Amino acid sequence: MSPGWGRRLGAFVFLGPGVAYLAVLLLAPLALILSYTVFRRGRFGGIVYEFTTENFSRLLDPLYLNVVLVSIKLATLTTVFALLLGYPTAYLIARLPRTWKTIALVAIVLPFWTNFIIRVYAWTILLSGPGLINSALGTQFELLYNQGAMVTGLLYSYLPLMVLPLYAAIEKLDPQLREASANLGASAFTTFRRVTLPLTLPGVATGCVFVFVPSFGNFVIPEILGGGRSATVGTLIRTEFLQSRDWPFGSALSLAVILVLVVLLVIQSWVSRRG
Amino acid sequence: MLKIDGVTRRFGDVTALDNVSLEIEQGEFFALLGPSGCGKTTLLRILAGFETPDEGTVTLDGEDLLSMAPNRRPINLMFQSYALFPHMTVAKNIAYGLEQEKVGKAEIKQRVGEVLETIGLGEMASRKPGQLSGGQRQRVALARAIVKRPRLLLLDEPLSALDKKVRAGMQLELKRLQNEVGITFVVVTHDQEEAMSLADRIAVFESGRVRQVDEPVELYERPRTPFVADFVGANNLFEGTAVPGGLDVPDLGVLPGEGTELAGVKALLAVRPENVRLADRGLLGTVLDVSFYGGISHIAVTVEGRDKPVLVAQQGAAKVEAGAQVRLGWDAHDAVLIQEG
Amino acid sequence: MGKPRFLYVPFWLTYVFLYAPILVLVVMSFNAGRSPYVYEGFSLKWYGVLAEDDKIMQGLVNTLIVAAASTVLATVLGTLLAVGLARHTRSKLLDALGLMPAILPDLVLAIGLLVFYDVVKFSLGLHSVILSHALFGMAFVAAVVRTRLTHADSSLEEASRDLGAGPVTTFVRVTLPQLAPGIVAGALLAFTLSIDEFVIAFFTAAPTEPTLPIVIYSMVRFGVTPEINALASILLLVSFTVVIVAQRMTKIGEIRAQD
Numbered sequence: 001m002s003p004g005w006g007r008r009l010g011a012f013v014f015l016g017p018g019v020a021y022l023a024v025l026l027l028a029p030l031a032l033i034l035s036y037t038v039f040r041r042g043r044f045g046g047i048v049y050e051f052t053t054e055n056f057s058r059l060l061d062p063l064y065l066n067v068v069l070v071s072i073k074l075a076t077l078t079t080v081f082a083l084l085l086g087y088p089t090a091y092l093i094a095r096l097p098r099t100w101k102t103i104a105l106v107a108i109v110l111p112f113w114t115n116f117i118i119r120v121y122a123w124t125i126l127l128s129g130p131g132l133i134n135s136a137l138g139t140q141f142e143l144l145y146n147q148g149a150m151v152t153g154l155l156y157s158y159l160p161l162m163v164l165p166l167y168a169a170i171e172k173l174d175p176q177l178r179e180a181s182a183n184l185g186a187s188a189f190t191t192f193r194r195v196t197l198p199l200t201l202p203g204v205a206t207g208c209v210f211v212f213v214p215s216f217g218n219f220v221i222p223e224i225l226g227g228g229r230s231a232t233v234g235t236l237i238r239t240e241f242l243q244s245r246d247w248p249f250g251s252a253l254s255l256a257v258i259l260v261l262v263v264l265l266v267i268q269s270w271v272s273r274r275g
Numbered sequence: 276m277l278k279i280d281g282v283t284r285r286f287g288d289v290t291a292l293d294n295v296s297l298e299i300e301q302g303e304f305f306a307l308l309g310p311s312g313c314g315k316t317t318l319l320r321i322l323a324g325f326e327t328p329d330e331g332t333v334t335l336d337g338e339d340l341l342s343m344a345p346n347r348r349p350i351n352l353m354f355q356s357y358a359l360f361p362h363m364t365v366a367k368n369i370a371y372g373l374e375q376e377k378v379g380k381a382e383i384k385q386r387v388g389e390v391l392e393t394i395g396l397g398e399m400a401s402r403k404p405g406q407l408s409g410g411q412r413q414r415v416a417l418a419r420a421i422v423k424r425p426r427l428l429l430l431d432e433p434l435s436a437l438d439k440k441v442r443a444g445m446q447l448e449l450k451r452l453q454n455e456v457g458i459t460f461v462v463v464t465h466d467q468e469e470a471m472s473l474a475d476r477i478a479v480f481e482s483g484r485v486r487q488v489d490e491p492v493e494l495y496e497r498p499r500t501p502f503v504a505d506f507v508g509a510n511n512l513f514e515g516t517a518v519p520g521g522l523d524v525p526d527l528g529v530l531p532g533e534g535t536e537l538a539g540v541k542a543l544l545a546v547r548p549e550n551v552r553l554a555d556r557g558l559l560g561t562v563l564d565v566s567f568y569g570g571i572s573h574i575a576v577t578v579e580g581r582d583k584p585v586l587v588a589q590q591g592a593a594k595v596e597a598g599a600q601v602r603l604g605w606d607a608h609d610a611v612l613i614q615e616g
Numbered sequence: 617m618g619k620p621r622f623l624y625v626p627f628w629l630t631y632v633f634l635y636a637p638i639l640v641l642v643v644m645s646f647n648a649g650r651s652p653y654v655y656e657g658f659s660l661k662w663y664g665v666l667a668e669d670d671k672i673m674q675g676l677v678n679t680l681i682v683a684a685a686s687t688v689l690a691t692v693l694g695t696l697l698a699v700g701l702a703r704h705t706r707s708k709l710l711d712a713l714g715l716m717p718a719i720l721p722d723l724v725l726a727i728g729l730l731v732f733y734d735v736v737k738f739s740l741g742l743h744s745v746i747l748s749h750a751l752f753g754m755a756f757v758a759a760v761v762r763t764r765l766t767h768a769d770s771s772l773e774e775a776s777r778d779l780g781a782g783p784v785t786t787f788v789r790v791t792l793p794q795l796a797p798g799i800v801a802g803a804l805l806a807f808t809l810s811i812d813e814f815v816i817a818f819f820t821a822a823p824t825e826p827t828l829p830i831v832i833y834s835m836v837r838f839g840v841t842p843e844i845n846a847l848a849s850i851l852l853l854v855s856f857t858v859v860i861v862a863q864r865m866t867k868i869g870e871i872r873a874q875d
Contacts, residue, residue, distance in 0.1 A: 010783045011704040018697030018754065022713055025751050029728030032735060085633070088626040106859060111634050113855030114641075116812055117829060118848040121836045122637035125644075125652045156637070159630065179325055180358035182346040184419065185375030188620060194371070198362050217721035220814065224836060234723055241727050241819070251731070254724050261721065 036251035047247060055252035064236075068256065071233040074147060074222075075215035078154040082162040082211045083204065085155075090166035094173075105167065108160050120153050120224050127152070127225075145227030153221040158214055162207040169203020170196075202272035209268045217257050233257060276301040276459060277322075277427060282331030284317055291317040292328065293483040299427075304453055304460045306470035309480030310506070315463045318480075319429050322461070323352045335426065346375070351420035355431040357412050359404040365415050366391070366400040372423045390422045393452070410441040414448075421456060430462045434469055446472055467507050471495070479503050495547075497611055504545040504613055511551065511585050517542040517612055526580030527558060531605065534612020543613040548573070548588035550609035553595065557604030560585060565593045576601060638852065645845035652842065662846040669843060675831035682742055682817070682827055683810040686749035690806045693750065694757025695799050699791065701758070702765040703773075717755040725752065726819035733820065741822040748820045749813060753806030760805060764798030804862070 037055050040048040058064060093104045111119065126133055127143040134143065143149060173196065181191040197204075219234030228235075233253060240250030277299040284292040291314045299305045307315040320326040322333065324345025333340040340348060351372070360368050366387055373383045391397050394414040404412055413433065420428055433449065434442045450473060453460050464470050470477050471491045478488045479502070486500045498504035504512060515524035521532040522544040532544045553574075560576040563584050567573070572593035575584035585603055595601060645663070649656030666672060697714055717725060729748050738744060772794065776786040792799075814829035821830060835844055 011700060013784075014696045014700030014704055015710065016700075018693045018700065018714065018758070019710065021693055021751070021754065022716070025729065025732070025747065026713075026717055026725075029725075029732040032731045033724075033728050036731065085626045085630045088623040089630040092623055092627045107631065108634065110852075110855060110859070111638055113808065113812070113858075114638065114848050114851045115829060115832055116814060117832045117836055118641065118844060118851070119637055121840065121844065122641050122848070125640060126637055128653075156633065159634065163630070174356070174358065176354050176356055176358040177360060179323075179345075180352070180354060180360075181371070183323055183350075183352045184372035184423065185346050186371070187346060187375075190375065195360060213719075213721055217723040219723065220833070237723055237727065241730065247731065250727060254727055257721055257724055261719070265719070 033251045033254055036248045037255050039248045041246040041248050055249050058249060059252055059256065067231045067236055068233055070147075070230055071216050072260075074150055074154065074232065075212045077147075077151045078158065078215045079162075079208050079212045081151065081155050082159050083208065086159060086162035086166055086207060087204070090163050090170050093163075093167055094170040105164075108163050112160055116157060117220060117224075119156065120221055123149070123153050123156065123225060144225065145229055147226070147230060149225040150222050150230070150232075153225040154215045154218060157218075157221065158211045161210040161214075165206040165210060166200065166203045169200040169206075173199055201274075205268040205271040209264050212264060213261055216260060276336055277461075278332075278334045279318070279322075280332045280334075282318065282321065282328045282333065284314075284321065284326065284328045290483050292321075295331070295483070295485055297478055297485065297488065299459065299461060302457055302459055304450070304473055304475045305462070306474035306477045307461065307463045307480060308467055308470040308477050308507075309465065311465055313480040314483040315480045316431060319352070319431055319461070319463045322350060322427075322429055324348055324350075349426045350429060351423055351425040351427075352429045353416050353420050353431065353433060355433075355435065357404075357416040357436075359412055359415055359419075361404055364401050364403055365396065365407070368404070368415060369419045369422055372419060376423070386422055390418045393421075393455075394418045394448075409437055410445065413437065413445065417449075417452070421452070421458065424456075425458060428458045428460050430460060432464055433462060435464070435466065442469075449473060471507070479506065481506075498545060498613060501543050501613055501615060504543065504611070509548055509586055509588075510545045511548065513544040513546075513581075514615070515542065515544065516540070517614075521607060521610075522612060524580075527578070530558070530610070531607035532610035532612045533607050534614075541615045543615055544610050545613060546605050546610035548586040550605050551585065551587045551603050552605060553587065553589075553601045554604035555602060557602045558585070559600070559602055562595050562597050562599045562601060564597055565595065567592060576603060578603070638848070641845045641848040642852065644842060645849040647842060647845070650842060652840075652845075662841075662843045663850075665841070666843040666846045666850070671831055672828070672843075672847065675826050675828035678742055678825055679811055679828040682745050682749060683807050685746045686753050686810050687803055687807040689746070689750035690753025690757050691799060691803045694754040694802060694806070695761050695795065697754065698758040698761035698765060699787070699795075702762055703770070714758050715755055717752040718759065722752075722813070722815040726816040729816065730819045739822075740820060742825050744820045744822075745817050745827065748816050749806075749810045752816070753810060756805050756809065757799070757802035760802035761795055761798045764795055764801075768794050 036047065038051050038053065040050055040052050040054065042048045059068075089108075093101060093108075096104055124144060127149050128134075177195055177199070178191055181195045182188075186194065217234050217237075219232065219238045222228075222230060222232045222235050226232075231239075233256065237250050237253045237257075240246045240253065277297075279295060279297045279299075282292055282295045283290070293314075295314070295318060307318060309315050317326060321328050322340070324343070327341065335349070340350075360371065363371070369387045369390060370383050373386060378386075387400075388397075391400055394417065396411060396414055396418070399407065399411065399415075404415065407415065413436070417430075417433075430449075434445055437445060446469070449460070462470070462473060471494075474491060476488060476490055477494055479486045479494065481502045487494060487498065487503045489497075494503065494507055498507060498510075501512070504510050513522055513524050513527070513530055515522040515527075515530075517523075517534065517538055517540050518529060519538055521529045522542060523529050524544070530544055532546070534542065558578055560578040563575040563577045565572060565574050570590065572589045572591065574587040574589065574593055574595065576587060577584045587603065643655070644652055646658050646660065647655050648659035648661070701711055701714055725748075729744075729751075732738075733740060733744055768791075772790055773786050776790045777783075781789070812829060813827075814833060817827045818830055818833070821827060826834075832844065832847070835841075
């Protein structure tokens with residue numbers, strides 16, 4: 001067998017199965033969703049294969065636009081809080097001695113391994129009227145079933161996804177750069193602002209994407225912790241697909257989610273390249 | 276100017292620095308020389324403020340240095356790895372220290388430009404460290420420290436990362452710079468050739484202690500401990516008992532040497548290869564190997580009763596070959612007696 | 617140097633935040649009373665109720681079946697893909713394709729698959745969930761094995777070819793053993809992700825064959841009994857044990873390797 005043959009065969013054997021699987025179960029479905037965005041819902045829930053742009057114009061309806069905006073707001077708040085909590089945490093973990101470092105990292109990830117939904121449920125207990133927080137404070141705040149509760153739940157679920165990439169980025173930093181900065185006269189804050197932060201910015205970008213995207217498309221948390229009071233893109237998509245059975249409109253919404261993802265990825269890779 | 280007094284630093288069981296005391300004069304080029312792990316880098320980091328000693332004081336022109344935060348000391352450090360900020364240009368790297376001093380923009384621009392000219396990297400101002408060669412990066416690291424006009428400049432193995440040719444050039448550069456700018460330099464190095472060629476005075480470190488502080492010539496010709504004799508330059512060492520006029524070595528007899536009035540004690544005799552001659556009288560030996568480089572013949576001679584061959588260095592081509600029987604001699608004045616232990 | 621005090625506030629806040637709900641769950645799982653707010657004494661009864669809950673048990677069995685099957689599928693596909701991407705092509709497009717299932721939001725994947733199964737008239741059941749889980753499992757396995765590959769020594773494979781072995785033999789006898797730890801790590805990751813995966817399973821499962829997360833979801837939405845706390849505690853214990861065991865095993869592996 002000539003080398004060319006071997007190479008071709010190798011590519012086929014190794015790439016074949018995976019790519020075929022992806023083509024069928026990833027690309028085809030995505031193509032379908034894309035195509036559905038321009039069709040219409042039939043009277044009884046099927047698809048009417050007539051070209052229409054009404055799904056997109058519906059998206060621009062203030063009602064639905066508001067839903068998207070609410071989702072963006074929730075995801076943004078979650079990401080910001082995740083950053084505020086996550087960066088110091090990742091920073092301090094990176095400065096721990098080796099054994100403690102591993103323990104600290106495992107401790108961040110461990111909650112992930114209890115069931116996601118149960119954890120969200122635990123927050124309903126904590127935040128509810130007779131719940132722990134109110135009892136401890138002796139108050140009767142309405143902590144549940146509002147946007148604050150949703151952000152809390154989202155933050156809880158995705159905080160580890162912010163800490164891990166941040167940790168990876170901070171860990172790679174040469175400690176001598178910090179020392180050099182101090183030696184040249186910079187205060188701790190200046191060193192952070194001009195050396196540490198710029199050099200860990202790609203990690204920040206990755207962490208933000210990892211938190212924003214799932215927060216944006218989540219429907220379990222808005223449902224359970226939001227009490228169904230605010231609709232988000234996630235709950236809307238779910239409703240359209242499983243209740244209203246308006247698959248074309250649901251597809252248009254999904255397309256919106258994909259577009260948001262693409263935009264974020266572009267920003268993230270731009271930030272990474274600058275650093 | 277810099278007074279280090281009784282500095283001790285321990286890491287668990289290991290004593291990195293043991294009661295180290297040194298005085299470094301204004302405008303000196305001072306070297307801390309020693310093998311890796313001898314504590315010299317620890318001392319440097321203590322001076323820079325990244326470590327604190329367990330005992331001892333350090334004063335700079337009378338001021339207590341240890342109580343100053345690392346970013347407040349009038350001392351700058353050139354890291355062995357250069358530690359250039361990868362995301363800033365050369366100019367920004369150099370300007371960084373001045374910006375911390377709140378120097379005005381115009382003055383910053385001027386001083387950065389000046390120092391870039393001094394190190395010969397005027398056109399590289401807007402490049403990033405990743406685009407520079409090792410030697411260029413080293414010069415930027417140097418410039419970044421010098422531009423602040425510190426009272427003391429610490430250099431951690433400044434030339435170790437450079438290849439041989441570049442190194443020689445940089446040695447001259449460093450000396451020239453030091454003369455021009457007049458800053459006190461403290462260099463840490465494990466390379467005794469480097470220390471010898473750069474420094475006005477050298478402190479030889481071993482296992483956390485200072486063994487000898489002297490000018491290069493003195494260090495070379497009059498080593499005062501066995502370690503220094505062996506570490507600085509190539510040396511032939513003989514063990515024996517001191518007698519008037521030399522050293523009594525078992526199986527070899529009395530070898531000529533000068534030292535203190537150490538009669539009767541166990542001592543070492545150190546004689547440099549270039550002081551050993553192939554003569555009519557003296558130690559009997561057989562030539563083991565002859566090699567020639569740098570214009571000098573290096574002749575290794577095995578002598579009975581001794582494991583290591585005696586090294587002889589002669590100008591020009593050797594007139595003997597391997598296997599020849601020779602006699603080795605030297606002047607008593609050229610051999611140093613060192614007390615053992 | 618450089619560890620300002622105030623940074624410790626968010627640091628500890630993070631851990632308290634992460635573990636407070638879990639603590640509540642664990643403590644309340646031993647609650648003799650029914651109310652999630654009032655602790656009425658120590659009792660193990662909810663663990664008993666849990667063991668007898670058929671729905672949960674069935675969900676657990678389904679989840680394990682799905683996780684095991686999808687992991688096997690994902691590992692095979694993912695490993696092959698990783699090798700293919702690293703050694704047999706330079707296409708950045710294929711690289712991105714291999715990563716897509718991991719990057720796309722699970723909701724998008726879920727509805728995509730739902731739509732697809734509908735169009736090709738593929739029935740919904742455990743089999744559809746297995747295929748769906750294998751999709752993102754494969755992406756994660758490929759990513760992990762890929763990383764391992766970039767650090768591996770390709771000259772070993774070249775040596776193998778030089779000594780006369782064909783591509784398949786080289787793969788089986790040289791590449792695979794080198795990749796083994798990465799493959800195991802990837803498989804573990806895929807398994808873990810599948811066990812807890814809710815959204816995709818929710819959309820692609822049959823109502824009669826729910827996975828455990830789906831069962832839990834219905835419980836939480838429509839009426840919770842404290843046995844759910846017991847379930848959470850057990851899941852936590854299992855995960856914790858798995859981590860410790862994995863730690864020990866990697867240590868043993870390292871020590872063995874040093875011999």
